[in-house]
Amino acid sequence: MRAADIVVFSWRSLAGYRGRSLMVLLAMSIGVASVLLLTALGEGARRFVLGEFQSLGTHMLVVLPGRSETAGGALGNALGVIPRALTLDDARALRRDPSIASVAPLNVGEVQVQWRGRGRSVGLMGSSRELIDIRGWRMAAGRFLPAVDWDRSPPVCVIGHRIRNELFGRHAAIGQWLRLGPQRCRIIGVLAAQGKTIDVNLDEQVIVPVALAQSLLNVPSLFRIIIAVRSQAQMEHARRFILDTLKRRHHGEEDVTVITQDAVLETFDNILSALTYGISGIAAISLIVAGVLVMNVMLVVVTQRRSEIGLLKALGASRRGILALILGEAALLSLLGAALGLAVGLSGSALIRSQYPDLQASPPLWALFASVGVALATGLLFSLLPARRAARLDPVDALQRGRG
């Protein structure tokens, strides 16, 4: 039998049993479409998060106290070696390499803020002028922290967008005196609304000079040192310089960790990719359900068309010929279903993109191939049983009993 004839014959059978064919088509296409839509959403989320990370600032390094676990930190902890704290002097020392563009110290904590009787607990950040350039934040009003010596603590603060709205409402916030715990600070700037960024909800932060934060939180050390490197090419050099400098300052002990943005990015990338694979795996289950449906339909086909199969055998179809015809029909059905699912899935993700432009939801190429492949494979696999049953039918028996 010629392949083209198998396709035509299968097409005529599918068209002849329209209701049943449409049902399978629907199930197949729902399966394929859901794989595509879910991977599109997963992929969109991944790109969104990666995009957010890239907006954290370019060529950024973060120094934190203590060795990361992978570098034998567990042993150090077991021996009771408490990592030396990072200090403002450590941070200053890091400014001395040409590869480093700027350095900002960072402390975080919580503080009770109050203005004219209204109060709430908010996040407190202590840092310096450099931070805003490194992170690329925008101001809604006023200016960021003044460029003063890090040891000085002028009583000024910058507040997040949400705090401004909640405490001041329609009043102007700039120039007001805000109570921060026991301290009073003048508000010199309001950050533009940032929405939810990955690391911290900026809209609910109060930012003060680092020395002021240290006295408010009563800590002598730093939580992090944030560093902007001049270029991507200098990243490794800068990292080496930071580690060497701090090791020297900490009496030969390498007790800090330097995180590059790339490492964080990679971790998130891995997590989100795994998530996408997971979701699409779940969606693929619907394809298997569709496969079971194909099997049922083909079983019905074989039973209802007994006499036809008997006839084809009488006319000279071998077992292999019958097998080819039934599998051809299943393959055609699965492919049509997959094509329909592709159309629905692709237009669905296009619709999501047009409704939520932030979410670049388009299914990755592998998902296209995988969903169509799985649809075809399950369709064929699940019709193997009915096809074999048909091929084994005794022609005399089939012709007699299936009369009609």
Add this chain to the structure above:
Amino acid sequence: MPAMIELEDIHRLFRVGEETVHALDGIDLRIDTGEYVSVMGPSGSGKSTLLNLLGLLDRPSSGRYRLAGEDVTAMNEAQRADARNRLIGFVFQSFHLIPRLTAFENVELPMILAGIDPARRHEQVQQALHSLGLADRARHKPDQLSGGQRQRVAIARAIVNRPRLLLADEPTGNLDQKSGHEVIETLEALNRQGITLIVVTHDPALGERARRALTLVDGRIEADIRRPANGPATSGA
């Protein structure tokens, strides 16, 4: 004339539960190329079983069967399917046309199964339909045709691959007298063109038209009557 069919001591047993039915019980038979043979006998005597066996739809429990010189009892499933396609045409009592296909497409089926290219198919199908007076019915579906026309479509399908043996099991059983007569004349015309024709029938009038009439009783050949082209019947075997 060379032998078309040679049967040697053919038995066909069916097991039904504990019992064994001896549907064919030691059949020896030779049918030459171009013969016209009718098979008659009471219900359950084994006529259809014999025909299915001759048509390679069924296999004997024992015995030898040579078709056109080839030993078919030694053939495997695929070879028998191929032999059915090349050598044999079937005509059934209940037509067995595929309802969703047109007359043309039904007739085309054996050629599709043989893997013949569409151009040659088209020509041969048209020719077969034409020779059966169905040229203007090619695009009709079976339910748009009369019983006689349906059976003639089935005959066109049976001969489209130019087989050498035509097997008909009660081909007029579902037809009124007039269309039944037309169908038989069609089959006889094909026989005159050289095809070997075997017809199973209950109708003695039809049975006697054949130049050779077999009578089966209980799976055995009870009578084998030959008649010269235009002379009186003579008894043989």
